[in-house]
Amino acid sequence: MAIEQTWRWYGPNDRISLADIKQTGATGIVTALHHIPNGEVWTVEEIIARKNMIENAGLSWSVVESVPVHEDIKKQTGNWELYTKNYQESIKNLGKCGIETICYNFMPVLDWSRTELNSSFEDGSLALIYEQKVFAAFDLFILKRKGAENDYSEKILGQAKEYFDGLDDAGKEALTNTVIKGLPGAEESYTLEQFQAVLNEYAGIDNAKLKKHLEEFLRAIVPVAEDSGVRMAIHPDDPPWGLLGLPRVVSTLEDAKSIISTVDSISNGVTLCTGSWGAGHFNDLSIMAEELSHRINFAHLRNVKRDTDYNFNEDYLFEGDVDIYSVLKTIVQEEESRKEDGRKDISIPVRPDHGNQMLGDIGQDNNPGYSLYGRMKGLAEIRGLELGIRRSLKI
Known part of the structure; x- marks a missing residue:
């Protein structure tokens, strides 16, 4: 059983079309309903419309990335209780439509941070x-x-x-x-x-308080996800350290262990993002993959070169400081173990994360990190590495 190879698509406005994606070899689409404002319910009608669009192109909607968590939920201010109920309803509706994996993050204000988007x-x-x-x-x-x-x-x-x-x-x-x-x-x-x-707006909210808000959010949504046949997969902080005085609670292995122990359910898992966690010199992704393997519900594979002064640059899959071989080997073995154990959550969808802009991508209107050829290169390398791992393990 090969790992499901997926591709992030930004919807109908993405310059990379579903037809383009099909030619990369990916079979699963990772996308979201970006036009729905944060906090509002994703209706069955909207979900089905997007799902049909994807399936008509010969692909499947494998992972939602993301159902955004409204800032009021993170701060527990304003309409946070209503937004939490709306989030629960969106999970139920996605489950009704057969979409089983939701990637989300709990980063305050910024979803990611870089200082240069087009470094030579x-x-x-x-x-x-x-x-x-x-x-x-x-x-x-x-x-x-x-x-x-x-x-x-x-x-x-x-x-x-x-x-x-x-x-x-x-x-x-x-x-x-x-x-x-x-x-x-x-x-x-x-x-x-x-x-x-x-x-x-985050004045007075430190790591401990944000962690408490996350735990309460998990207690509200994970039972709903479990009942709906949906797996939640929290994405790590990017980068995994504090910025601009904002709290961070998904930056280390200990953070991740705390999260998955808050509600003991296969519906409460992580997105193993080797680039985001890997940007921190204090994180060993080989160890993290092994210790979190039973709760990896989704994976982003990319590499980084980093130093102890909190600098990093994104790199090709096999060229950075993360041992991608050992990470993917752990994912392959975990899927096989789940299969043998008769678990329902066998699949760990994998997508190539950010890729360099190269060839015809240079000069195009690319979402940062999400060019065509760089990610296609990454996907081909993932596919080849998986084949080598399976042959060496005779599985």
Whole structure:
């Protein structure tokens, strides 16, 4: 039984069509109803319309990524109880429509953070990178967040000042736009004042409090997911450390263990994202894959090169600091073990995560990290590696 190979698709407005995706060899689609505002119910009618679109192209809707968790739920303010009920209803409706896996995250404000979206790679392709001094320059001298200087080492403070002093107005604007790209709905355009106002809403919410809110959210949704035949798969923080004074609760192996132990159910699992967790020099993805294997409900495979100063750049599948071979071997063996045990949740869908912009992708309107050829290269490598693993294990 081969691993289900999937592909993230941003819906009808994605420049990469379902017909294109079919030619990559992927069989499952990972997508969401992006047009539905956060907090509203995903109706059966809307789900079926999108599912039919995918199936008419000869593919299947395998994973939802994501049903967004409204910020009010994370903060437990405003209409958070209504939004939680709406989330439960969306899970039920997805289950009724036969969609069994939901990836989601619990990151405050920013879904991801990078400091350069088109960094020149050694072979002429373009990659995403994160430099701590560059992010600090934005935080300290552009956003001018109160107390930001306390979040960085003396070394980074000096480097950030030097970097900022070398920026012209266009460079400052480009950096601001890059950071704000990680905001859900960033295409709507945020001013720095609006961005700071959103950050201020988390004043008084530390890691412990955000963790408590996540645990209460899990107790509300996991039983509903279990009854609906749906598996939840929380995505790690990206990157897996605190930014802009915001709390983080899905950054380490211990975080993940705490989450899956909050509600003991196969419907309460993780998305093993080797790039997001792998950006942290303190995370060993081989160990994480082994210890979380029984609750891996979805996987994103990409690689990163990282250092202990909280810098990283995205890299090709076999070139970074994550042992992709051992991770995929664990996933293959876990699927086989689940099959032998007669578990219902045998499948662990896998998708190639971010890929470099290369060839005809360069200059196109790509969602950051989601070009065609770079991901197709990654998918082909995953497919070949899986075959090699299965042949070596004789399964």
